[in-house]
Amino acid sequence: MQEIVVLGAGYAGLKTVVSLQKKSGDFHITLVDMNDYHCEATEIHEVAAGSVDRDKISYPIADVIHSNKVKFIQDQVTHIDKDQQVVTLKAQGQIKYDYLVVALGFVSETFGIKGAMENALQMVNIDTAEAVHNHILDRMKAYQTTKDPDDLKLVICGAGFTGIELAGAFVDERARYAQIAGVDPKEIQIICVEAAPKILPMFKEEMANYAIDLLDKLDVQLKLGCMIKEIQPGKVLYSTSKDSEELESITTSTIVWTTGVSGSPVMEDSGFKARRGRVIVADDLRDPDHDNVYIIGDVAAFMDKSSDRPFPTTAQIAIAMGEHVAKNLDHQLQGQATENFSFKSAGTVASVGNTRGLGVVGSTNLKGYPASFMKKIIMNKSLMDIGGLKEVFAKGRFDLYH
Ligand code: NAD
Structure with a gap:
């Protein structure tokens, strides 16, 4: 019996398992994740704003796995030893594999900016998103006694997709926040601080300009060309000029960090050839150095040959990768050659x-x-x-x- 271990139950890992469990063959699957639920990570901004409850964007892993074929272990992966073919878990020791699928997802990228991890709220999973919402509720309630305008200010660091989606979700909830604080909705300020002079570089200028106009109409203050240099408790410090060391600042009670993501630190810690937690994978999605290890989702960089750059990490490519790996594992188990992955967004x-x-x-x-x-x-x-x-x-x- 061949043991296939899948690390991570996000889009990539869970798609691998649900596709593979339908196939017949002499194999068993072990799936490991820190949580016993799958989260629709593309929607966590809605939980952060309080537009939906955490249950609306998650479901139990047990709902979708076949227990006769798959064992689920709830634990944190701390290390992968590719030579011994062993995965170390924080609480439950080691598990051995014949084939491994690494789909450990993303963490927040702070680019080493001082205070970003300690003094800003993160947006990486349902728990951190829920913490953002609870924090906002606390500040709005507190305003009734503090009358501190900083309690009414929501500052988002970075205007990528996550930042913009979060700003939009805050706009939807602005009237509710205002009611809790006992103020006019206009007094709830939503501010996005972005280093680049433009936003959404993957789009043509027309769409990027549309986004800027839309945020303006929704009374979101978009501060472009503001490179964040430090986060202090209650203060975002940024530079507006490369030529000057002088920093400007915004004070606020709510700072949310959305300046980008990197792959799980387990990749580098386990000696994979990773950059910012992402490994450039072979055409069939395997680790170039290990024939029995697949790397997919946010820990993988799959090269787009037309642009010579890795495809952006999205739920769409993660799901496609999961399905492909299930097919390739089936081929490998039957002694057949693997197939190359191809992707068109x-x-x-x-x-x-x-x-x-x-x-x-x-x-x-x-x-x-x-x-x-x-x-x-x-x-x-x-x-x-x-x-x-x-x-x-x-x-x-x-x-x-x-
Ligand atoms: P991102 O990298 O796409 O955007 C981060 C933004 O923060 C960029 O605009 C960047 O210029 C800015 N930034 C970085 N450092 C800064 C600094 N020091 N000061 C100020 N601004 C700074 O990251 P994201 O928005 O977290 O998205 C991560 C990935 O997830 C991306 O690949 C994205 O496409 C994907 N995503 C997709 C969707 C969707 O498809 N709807 C939604 C959310 C995220």
């Missing part, structure tokens, strides 16, 4: 609140409501791809028409 869409968004699907630009509609279709598809109809009915977005 179906598009990228970001929500800006529940009814607006922006994105590109194929060669079509989507703005406003159609983009928001598409984002919900994409979420329903990812629920279907891994969780099947049961999870689509329980967690799907059917408020498509307004």
Whole structure:
């Protein structure tokens, strides 16, 4: 009996397991994750704003695995020994594998900026997102006695997709926050601090400008060209000029960090040839140095040969990788050659609140409501791809028409 160990139950790892468990053969799967649930990580901004409850974007792993074929272990992976073919878990010791799928996901990237980890709220999983929402509620309640305008200020560091989606979700909840604080919604300031002079470099200028106009209309203050240099308790310090060492600052009670992500630190700690936690994988998604190790999702860099750059890490590519690895493992178990992975993005869409968004699907630009509609279709598809109809009915977005 061959033992296949899958590390991580995010989009990539869980898709591998649900696809592989349908195949016949002399193998057993062990799936390891810190949590006993799968989280739709693309939606955590909604939990951070308080638009939805954590249960709406997560479901139990037990719902989707076949217990006769798959054993689930809830624990934290601390090390992978590729030579001994052993994975070390924080609480439960070591497990051996014949084949390994590493899908350990992302962590927050602070680029070594002083105070970012300690003094800003992170946005990496449901727990950190829920902590953001609880923090906001605390500050809004506190305002009733402090009357400190900083309690009404929500500062987002970085205006990438995560920052913009979070700002949009905050806009949707602005009236609720204001009611808790006992102020006019206009007094709730939402501020995005971004280093680059433009946003969303993956889009053509028209779409990036649309995003800037939309945020402006929604009364989100977008501060472009502001490179954050330090986060102090209650203070974001940034530079607006390369030529000057002088720093400007914003004081606030709420600082949320969304300046990008890197792959799990376990990759570098375990001696994989990783950069920012991502390993450049072979064409068939294996580790170039180990024939029995696949690396997928946010810990993998799969090169786009047309641009000579890795594909961006998205849920879409992670799910496609998971499905492909299940197929390749099946081939390997049957003594057949693996197949190369190929990927063509179906598009990228970001929500800006529940009814607006922006994105590109194929060669079509989507703005406003159609983009928001598409984002919900994409979420329903990812629920279907891994969780099947049961999870689509329980967690799907059917408020498509307004
Ligand atoms: P990102 O890297 O896409 O964006 C981070 C932003 O922070 C960039 O605009 C960057 O210029 C800015 N930044 C970095 N350092 C800074 C500093 N010191 N001061 C000020 N600004 C700074 O990261 P993300 O938004 O967390 O997204 C991570 C990945 O997840 C990306 O690949 C993204 O495409 C993907 N994602 C996709 C969606 C979607 O498809 N709807 C949603 C969220 C995230």
